[in-house]
Amino acid sequence: MTKASRNPNSPTAEIPSALNRLREIAPTRGRRLAVFLDYDGTLTPIVSHPAHAVLSDSTRQAVQTLAARMPVAILSGRDLDDIRRRVDIDGIVYAGSHGFDIAGPHGVRKQVASELLPILDAAEKELGEKLAGIAGVLLERKRFSISAHYRQADESGVIKVTRAVNEVTACHRELRTITGKKVYELQPDIDWNKGKAVAWLLETLGLEQPEVLPLYIGDDLTDEDAFRALEKRGVGIVVTEEMRPTAARYALKGPAEVERFLRELVACLPAGADS
Template sequence: MPVAILSGRDLDDVRGRVLVDGIVYAGSHGFDIAGAGGLRRELGAACLSVLDEAETELREELDEIPGAQLERKHLSVAAHYRNVNQNDAFRVALAMDEVAARHRELRRIDGKKVYELLPDIDWNKGKAVLWLLETLGLEGRNVLPIYIGDDRTDEDAFRALEKPGVGILVSDRAQETSANYTLRNPEEVERFLQNITGHLHTTKL
């Protein structure tokens, strides 16, 4: 059963946290993909110098907002506002938009208590999933892709898999989503995966 981990974290960061060989890792929201057999795809490297400039500008802007944290990733710049006063959160978004307006090569995406600037390329987790299915030869009628995620950016993947697969949102509160199903927390995700792998093992026997 092919497995892929898609994350907003850098590729090396994801690999270092998961530490499982033989699976596909996709960091930077699917912009940086690597897997066994030489599988490799990276988009947006031409924007690295622009991201450097955006990082410098954002650091100056966010220094004025208590609680705001700037994180430079390989292919994006992230502004975390989890610790920002609720009344000041709009200032973080405004700073990101102002910097993006000066650098047309970048666009803003929104995650859980974070805004990110990344290359303005027509690419996201959904397109990354579809590319992986095609590249790995997993587009047959007997293939059922299952995508599990808890972030706003996972909605792109849920939408991409509405017909060929199943999307599962991890959330303990009701919200609009393109996912087919919901699990409340990581513990339920673990039980779900154990049931899936147990079924596959029984089927093989």
């Protein structure tokens, strides 16, 4: 794969489509891929309610086909059990809560910041009380984070949610707030994110080798940590139709293009590129 030099914070309008650069991305003979995938907004469309994000049969089949040829991991902001149930593919790694809770085959297991669970419990209670009665707001507790979704709230509701989240975070200095697509998320304020999780998985799975090319596909701002982690030794693909700064090298426009890319990627793998 040839890597052209680029600004690490290039707007997405300046980076090429991954579909048009498959030959650059696909490993050459003697190299192999390890693929890391986000879920919401990457494998499934963004929807009005988290429960409605259902993986299509065709996308599941595309991921299964990929997993038969190479290591695959799903990294999501969802709870570990939730993302594992929704994807429902055996033999791959799942990382929930943005990489704070990881499980995979052959005993792969890691939980980060378990000692802060009581603080998350207290913050969940306080935030729930502050958000009660605000229309269009959904509070979602995961094991290692708390999400306040405001996609269906009006402007005044969004202002109230922002104030409530800031107040709760200020009372619990062990937590930090990250922003996503119409959601605030409180999580342990430690040096851990999706990029750290990818690095840990590469080492734990024995994939920190010159012949392995890690590839990460994601749509959220939390995925930028993974793009940055792989800038010098892998490939980042951002999924978006919006123009925004990104550390990714390539782009795809949505889950439909992600599915097409995964299928075409498998089709152009050289012999010997399997794990």
